[in-house]
Amino acid sequence: MSDAPVAALKAVAQRFGRQVVLRGVDLELPAGSIVGLVGANGAGKTTLFSILAGLLQPDAGERHLFGAPADEVDVAARARLAYVAHAPQLYAGLSARENLALFADLRRAAGLATRPTDEVLTELGLPAAAFDRPVATHSRGMAQRVALARALAGRPDLLLLDEPFTALDARGREQLAQVLLGERARGAAILLSSHDFDALLEICDRVVLLERGALERSAAHAGDRAAFRRSAAAIWHAPAGTRQAASGVSSAPDL
Amino acid sequence: MRIVRQAVLLLRSELRQELRDFELLLSAGFFTLVLLAMFYLSFASLPVKHSLPAVPAMLWLTIAFVGVLTLTRAFDREREADTLRALLAAPIERLAIYLAKAALCLMVLMLCCLVLVPGLWLMFPAGSAFADQPGQTALLVLLGCGGYVAIGTLFAAGLATGAGKNTLLFIILYPLTTPILMYALATTRALLDHHPDLPSFLGQMAALDLILVALAALLFETVLVGAGPNLSRKPAREGRPVRR
Numbered sequence: 001m002s003d004a005p006v007a008a009l010k011a012v013a014q015r016f017g018r019q020v021v022l023r024g025v026d027l028e029l030p031a032g033s034i035v036g037l038v039g040a041n042g043a044g045k046t047t048l049f050s051i052l053a054g055l056l057q058p059d060a061g062e063r064h065l066f067g068a069p070a071d072e073v074d075v076a077a078r079a080r081l082a083y084v085a086h087a088p089q090l091y092a093g094l095s096a097r098e099n100l101a102l103f104a105d106l107r108r109a110a111g112l113a114t115r116p117t118d119e120v121l122t123e124l125g126l127p128a129a130a131f132d133r134p135v136a137t138h139s140r141g142m143a144q145r146v147a148l149a150r151a152l153a154g155r156p157d158l159l160l161l162d163e164p165f166t167a168l169d170a171r172g173r174e175q176l177a178q179v180l181l182g183e184r185a186r187g188a189a190i191l192l193s194s195h196d197f198d199a200l201l202e203i204c205d206r207v208v209l210l211e212r213g214a215l216e217r218s219a220a221h222a223g224d225r226a227a228f229r230r231s232a233a234a235i236w237h238a239p240a241g242t243r244q245a246a247s248g249v250s251s252a253p254d255l
Numbered sequence: 256m257r258i259v260r261q262a263v264l265l266l267r268s269e270l271r272q273e274l275r276d277f278e279l280l281l282s283a284g285f286f287t288l289v290l291l292a293m294f295y296l297s298f299a300s301l302p303v304k305h306s307l308p309a310v311p312a313m314l315w316l317t318i319a320f321v322g323v324l325t326l327t328r329a330f331d332r333e334r335e336a337d338t339l340r341a342l343l344a345a346p347i348e349r350l351a352i353y354l355a356k357a358a359l360c361l362m363v364l365m366l367c368c369l370v371l372v373p374g375l376w377l378m379f380p381a382g383s384a385f386a387d388q389p390g391q392t393a394l395l396v397l398l399g400c401g402g403y404v405a406i407g408t409l410f411a412a413g414l415a416t417g418a419g420k421n422t423l424l425f426i427i428l429y430p431l432t433t434p435i436l437m438y439a440l441a442t443t444r445a446l447l448d449h450h451p452d453l454p455s456f457l458g459q460m461a462a463l464d465l466i467l468v469a470l471a472a473l474l475f476e477t478v479l480v481g482a483g484p485n486l487s488r489k490p491a492r493e494g495r496p497v498r499r
Contacts, residue, residue, distance in 0.1 A: 053344045055480060079346035089341035091332060093272040102268050103345055109260040110346050150341075 004067035005030045006158050006189035007052055007081075012061030014047055014213075021047045023213045024061070029158065029189040034180060036200035037193040038236060039210035045193045046086065048210065049162045052191065053083035066157065079112050081158040082151035086166060088143040092136035096121060096146045099135060103150050112154065120149040125175045140167035148176065152183070159183060161192035165199050177203050197236055201225075207232045258348045265347075265355035270362075272332060279328055279363050283321050287367040290317045291374045299378060306381040311443035313379075315436050317371055318364060318400060319429070325363045326407040327424055329356055330415030339416055343479060353475040357408040364400040372396060384447045391446055391453060398460040399439035402467050403432050409471040413478040438463055 005028040014022040021044045029035055039045050050056040051063060054073020063070045065077045073081075090099045097117055104114040121131060124145040135143055144167050151159065159180075165173050173196075180190055180203055194200050200207060209216040219231035273279055294313045298306060333339035342352055372392060376382040385392045410427050442456040450456070 055340055055343055057480065075346045075348060078344060081344075083341075083344040085337065085340060087337050089337045091268070091272060091338055092336055093275055093332070094268070098268075098271070102264065103341075105264050106261050106345060106347050109264060110257050110348075112346060154346075 005064070006066060007191075008062075008064040009048075009051065009058075010062040010064070012048075012051060012058045012063065014044075014051065014056065014058050021213050022051075022058070025210075025213075025215050027208065027215060029191055031157070031189050032184055032187045033205045034184050034190040034192065034203055036204035036207040037191055037210060038195075038197065038200065038207055039193070043210045044213040045210055046162055049083060049085070049160050049191070049193070052158075053081065053160050054078060055083075075110060079107070079110065079154070080156055081160065082154060082156035083160040084147050084151045084162060084164055086163040088135075088140075088147035090135045090143055090146055090150075093134055095132045095134055096126060096138070096142075096149075097131045099146060100150050100153060104153055107154055115153045115155065117149075117153070120153045121146070123175075123179060124149045124152070125172055141169055141172055144168055145172065148179075152179065155186070157188055159188055159190040159192075161190065163194055164192055165194050165196050173199060197232070201229050201232055207235070209235050258351045258354070261347050261351035262354035262358070265342075265351060266358050269355060269359045273359070278331070279325055279359075280366065282328065283325050283363050283367050284370065286324055287317060287321055287371050290320065291371065291378070294375075295378045301379075303380050306379045307447055308444065310375055310379050310381045310447060311440045314371065314375060314443060315399065315439050318368070318396075318403065318439075319432070319436060321367050322360070322364055322400070322403050322407060322432075323425055323428055325360050326404070326411040326428070329360050329408070329411055334415050339412075339479075343416075349476045349479060350472055352479075353408060353412065353472060356412065357404050357471075360404045360408060361397075361400055364404065365397065368396045368400065381447060384449065387449075388446060388453075391457065394457055395439070395442055395446055395460070398457065398464055399435065399442075402435035402439075402460065402464040405464060405467040405471050406431050406435070409475055409478060412475065416479050435460075435463060435467065 007027075007029040009025050009027045012022055012025045013020070025048065027035075027048075037045055037048065047056065051058050052065075054070070054077065057072075063073075065073065066080055070077055091102070094102065100117040100121065104117060107114045118128075118131065122128070126142060126145045126149065130138060130142055135146060138146070144164070148161075148164060151161070164176060168176060177199070180192070184190060192200070192204075204221065206218050206220040208218040216235065219228060219235055221228040290313075298309055298313070301309065330339065333342075339352075343349065372382075372385050376385045407424075407428050410424055410431070414424055438456075438460050442453070442460055444450075445453050445456045
């Protein structure tokens with residue numbers, strides 16, 4: 001496996017009109033790692049995800065995907081990444097199976113492999129009775145499972161998950177955590193955001209804080225989960241502007 | 256031919272959803288019938304020599320109105336659930352998304368024309384040329400609707416992804432589609448007059464369609480995601496250093 005990170009942003013900036021959303025963001029996502037992205041509402045997390053997924057062209061800076069500069073995120077790059085937004089983004093009139101089958105067929109048309117639809121839906125804990133029901137009749141948590149299943153079906157090397165625990169019940173969260181740990185073991189790089197700080201700390205190797213469009217310090221897991229929790233909590237709970245001085249915080253090399 | 260295969264898959268999915276709720280077909284078809292009825296009530300008593308120039312106007316006015324109604328609703332499913340972003344993030348050729356949507360809109364317009372053209376023929380004696388030349392009529396309607404949809408789908412997609420309002424589509428679309436509608440009007444008049452140069456008119460419309468499709472295909476990705484050249488290798492001037 002190459003030492004180059006699966007995805008990296010260097011000095012990426014983004015503005016919408018007069019509003020500066022991202023300011024010189026540097027971020028690296030190594031293979032086989034889970035990075036948690038935390039930040040208040042409006043901090044710029046979704047914009048960051050959109051840039052990594054190729055849905056947005058940054059105003060400035062560099063985007064690298066799979067070891068190469070990615071001025072544009074082409075089909076070959078999109079074949080290796082999956083993005084789950086904070087909304088499920090499913091066709092409400094289609095069933096769970098049909099939604100997954102559509103994207104699986106589109107992948108196959110591009111010569112790409114995909115996992116069996118039922119297998120991945122079952123892995124995410126969707127009841128079999130819901131497979132053929134229109135997504136419009138699903139609960140929010142069930143729709144979230146379908147969206148996650150769609151992302152995981154292609155065995156992506158880069159998983160971008162914007163608040164994936166949203167609407168999942170305790171069992172669903174546990175199932176998702178196990179699935180993500182399995183993906184990490186497979187070698188995937190995972191970036192996920194969540195407002196559930198505890199859930200992030202359970203599975204992340206590193207958490208980074210995005211505040212007012214800039215990445216603050218990060219806390220990295222160095223073998224001791226309890227120490228990692230303390231470091232991350234110090235970042236999260238410190239008043240804005242003082243996080244640099246938070247005790248016990250370890251700075252990740254890319255920040 | 257990955258683009259074609261993916262476009263067919265997307266179109267099949269669109270049709271599956273459309274056949275479940277008939278959202279586009281019902282609204283477009285009903286509007287077509289209402290306009291036909293209004294035209295009949297207003298112009299049925301016109302003598303043939305006066306209805307001759309009116310029939311092309313009625314045909315293309317209806318297509319322009321039904322077309323914009325169809326285009327504003329064509330991305331409703333994507334807008335409601337934000338599925339367009341899921342498609343854009345997937346390994347799908349963006350041109351396939353455009354082709355599938357344009358084909359769907361074209362199918363809806365052609366189905367409306369299946370009601371509209373015979374309706375105009377039955378209601379107005381000047382429209383009898385439609386029945387005399389069914390092949391040319393079908394080609395004329397296909398080319399006119401094709402050009403309209405080619406450019407309309409581009410802007411409908413742009414408004415579906417951004418914060419743009421659908422009302423903007425009316426403002427943008429009508430001026431841009433004026434050339435194709437003008438060509439269609441002139442060609443329809445030539446058809447009704449049994450003009451010997453009708454094949455030449457149709458050929459020019461086909462050429463215009465090709466230009467519009469090529470232009471829309473070139474611009475589609477930029478409209479949806481943004482221009483590539485924005486991405487600079489230089490550090491952000493507005494950016495501040497990240498704390499270490």
